[in-house]
Amino acid sequence: MFRSVLVANRGEIACRVFRTAKRMGLRTIAVYSEADANALHVREADEAVLIGPAPARESYLDQAKVLAAAKATGAEAIHPGYGFLSENAEFAEAVMAAGITWIGAPPAAIRAMGLKDAAKQLMVEAGVPVTPGYMGEDQSPDRLKAEADAIGYPVLIKAVAGGGGKGMRRVDEAPAFLDALASCQREAASSFGDDRVLIERYILSPRHIEVQVFGDAHGEVVHLFERDCSLQRRHQKVIEEAPAPGMDEATRQAVTAAAVRAAKAVNYVGAGTIEFIADGTEGLRADRIWFMEMNTRLQVEHPVTEVITGQDLVEWQLRVAAGEPLPLKQDQLSITGWAMEARLYAEDPANGFLPSIGRLDHFVLPDDIRVDTGVEAGGEVSQFYDPMIAKLIVHEAAREAAAARLAEACAEVQVWPVRTNAGFLVRCLKHARFRSGDVDTGLIAAEGEALSQAQLDPAIDAAAIGMVAESEWHGRTDYRSADGSSPFQGLPGQTFGFRLNAAPRASYAARVAGRKVVAPVLADGEYATWHVGEPALPVEVLHDTIQVGERSFGYAYAFGDASGPDILFADGGAVTVTWRDGVADRGAGSGGASDGALRAPMPGKIVAAPARPGDAVSKGQPIVVLEAMKMEHALVAPFDGVVGEIGVSVGDQVAADAVLATVEAASA
Template identity: 60%
Template sequence: MIAKLLIANRGEIACRIIRTARALGVATVAVYSDADAKALHVRQADEAVHIGPSPAAESYLVGERIIAAAKATGAEAVHPGYGFLSENADFAQAVLDAGLIWVGPKPASIRAMGLKDAAKQLMRAAGVPVTPGYDGSDQSVERLTKEAEAIGYPVLIKAVAGGGGKGMRKVDAPEDFVAALESCRREAKASFGNDEVLLEKWITSPRHIEVQVFGDAHGNVVHLFERDCSLQRRHQKVIEEAPAPGMDAATREAICAAAVRAAKAVDYEGAGTIEFIADASEGLRADRIFFMEMNTRLQVEHPVTEEITGVDLVEWQLRVASGEPVPLRQEELSINGWAIEARLYAEDPAKGFLPSPGRIDALFLDNRARIETGVEDGDEVNAFYDPMIAKIVVHGEDREAARQALLSALNNSYVAPLQTNQGFLFECAALDEFAHEELDTGLIEREGDALMPDTEPPQTVIDAAARRYRRDYLDWSQPSFTPEGALRSELFGFRLNADGRQTVVLHTSKGAKSGDSSRHDEDFGIPTTMTSDGVIFVTERGQTYVFSVRGDNSEGATAAHDGDILAPMPGKVIAVDVSEGQAVTAGQRLLVLEAMKMEHALTAPFDGVVAELSASEGAQVQVEALLARVVAAE
């Protein structure tokens, strides 16, 4: 077994690897950037090495520094986690060339599956069904446009080196193709250093099914069954589960066998995932499931597979990297119950899910669920990396039991003052279609605003906050209170997360008596918490409302002019499409901001003229910086 392991990653995945390594008696070395100097994974590791400035390109993506850190600390092996350099064949080879153990597949396997076009060609040769489309070497706009027309709209543009929904665009009509291609290429170049794309036929009732595979150096390859990742928003996975709803035994056998063939075709070692897209218009059928790509690493959603199989995939990775065979034979693996995972992010659903970085002042995640996190109270979700706060993972004897456990966990957790997608996750899991297994990758888009949680607190929430306030904050020795209680109205400042304050009147009810603070207000059936400094958290349908009892009735900053184009988050201006004095129309793109590895187009709010242009291409801007101002047309 490896004695000392360097983890070339950060956040929740680094903490996840540290947990298993500690259980196996393996010492750990963390690496960190300036922004992560006080991060949880740094605090948890046995040792930590600084590797550079905050931008990932200057720290976590600099392989030479990571290898130097391993050498300096005496680490024997490097675990890449996922993201960053985890699927970089050159880095894997450099680790091996340095005399270190690479906890992952051979560099040749990574190269074989690293580009989606080459991988599809390889899978065809291995007898694995692939999605109809174009994956040729001619990348001219003219050829791609012609191929898109031949495939038939809608089509999907995908970066050949992409992942995580980046560098991917659905195009519904020919007139939109070139602009989508340009945006896709730019995003792919920024994220992966490769702007080549492939085209696929858009499947109208798509299900995203993936199979966990595991191989070793002794020629063994097993599968650990399938996961369903169909609940997505803009190609980003939101909720994942295992096994897949509606999967019969024959279809499972066919798709898992195809996944094993795919892994064997590249002589695969370690943990990997074969991703398929299923045409579910007539349910899951073996002849309507197509290979999409292979992820040659551990996946974000690996905990749901662990929950239904009872294995520790990180332990398997370390054992196989140490030369051991895969710990279990195929016939020894089975499915037990159901698991669901929800990804909790610091992002604002009310603002198009823009990242909401900042300090976490209060964090409680229901410990009845399995929690995978890289932050604690007082930590920062910074703007340089993925804004994930935690993965909330639940297990039940069947799918409905697991779904109810997820709803309960989301309704018994809170994060403040950051905006999060917690309420959105609750509404997704509460959907009738999700409950009845009627899901596909377009479900969230179709539901739209119905999944947006209330930003204003309902009366039940206000009542619960008032009751908590009266019980735990007010001085019960005052004459205005009697043992029987009294009707009373209290005025205090209300704030919803960190978005501003307003004054509300809370109408308290009769009959409460003083007692110790607890998480649940049983009279209202709504989880409530009160902190020692007089802040009340109330969660309903997963949405957390934050009340301040200090009576802060300040009006706050003056509202921005309607035509002000403000930066929704810290980021880099990568394109400016207009000039000062130019006439623009409502919805016209003015500029593009890159943040959290994603592009965000900012558009004109109405017909008018660009009266002021503060942004310039390449400029780094802070949140709410004025980028441009549009005045209405005369």
């Protein structure tokens, strides 16, 4: 066994690898960019090396700098994590040529499976079923469209070198094909340096089933059963679970055997995932599951496999890389219970899932489940990297219990001012179709606003008003009026009634998540409980929670900024609470405005401008396209109208909140 390991990655996966490496007595080495100088993975390593500026191409993707750091620190092995250089065959070869152990797939296997068209042909030869489609060399738009027309819509355009849901577009009708192709090719070129695509039939009611495989240098390959990653948004996984709901033993044996054949076809060594797409219209059946691709690395969702099998897959990686045989034979592996994982992202579901960046002033995650994260309170979510900030993992005896516990865990998330998708995760986990196991990759798109938007909740409004009342009663100066008077002296916006031998009554007005809420308040004789609204809900403000009947909410005051909102944490979401005149809700920007100005929601690069000044546009029509945090974000017309100015050109780098274009409302 080698004695030290450098992780050529950052964030959550670097921390995850360090945890196992330290348990095994290995010296751990981190690399970091200037943006990550204070990051958690840097402090958790025994040694850390600065390798460049914030942009990944100048730091984490710079092979020479990573290798120089390994040589300078005497690293005996390199673990690439996932993303960045993890599936780069040239980097793997360079590591091995430097006499350093590569903790990953053989370069030949990376190449064989890295290009989706070649991989599919290889699988056909190995007897693994694949989806029908076009994988030809002719990449002209006319040929690609002709092939799509022949396959029949809907079709899926996929980057040949793609992965992680990037460089992928569903096209439902022929007129939309060429625009989708251009967008897919731009994203593929930006993410992978290769704009080639393949076309395949889009499977109706598709389910994403994947099998964890492991091979060693002695020719042995085993599987560690399947995962279901069907709950997705824009091809990005949201909730992963193991085993797959509705998987019978015969189908499991068929799909896992196909996965092992696939791995053996490329002489696979290390951790890998064979991904399949299943037609779920009649449940999971062996004759309706087809090979999609192989990920020649550890997957983000590997924890669900770990907890149902009781194995540490990172330890398996380290041991296999050191030349040891697989720790267990196939007949020694089994499934215990049910596991689910939720990906907590720094993004705003109510605002089109735009990434949210900034400092984590308030950051509280549940402490009674497994949490894999690479950030902490006071840390930063940077514009330069993927916005995933944590993974929440639960393990229960049965699926229903796992879904319920994960929903509770997501509801306990408290993050501000960075926005997260925790509330969205709660709604997904509680959705009737998900709870029943009736999940396919289109569920989130079909439900739309019902999952992305929080619903009005009287208990949240009552908690917010109770928080304002409690603050006022205890004399928080930032809640007092300009002359310092108390609420019982006629504070603006409220009317109080004085009654002999009775508790004071008040009518409070506040803005809750931007909505004006007015509610009567009655304090009990001890002023310990506020009775808010009609009918009245009992509200008790405790040390770190607000109790409304049987429900509990977290809260935080304005972080020392009297002009800012207080925050109520409800069901995973962060709700702003203000009532002072002139104080606006400081939620994340929308990228659009009622005056027609389209503002950049974050720093980024303009990659397309499909509209022109003077064009008539409809509400929701893309005007400019911004690339940021490894994804494209279309800024759309906020209403029907005419494009006014477009103040940017393709290739421009823009700052957050910069006005990119304007739309003038159509005349009546």
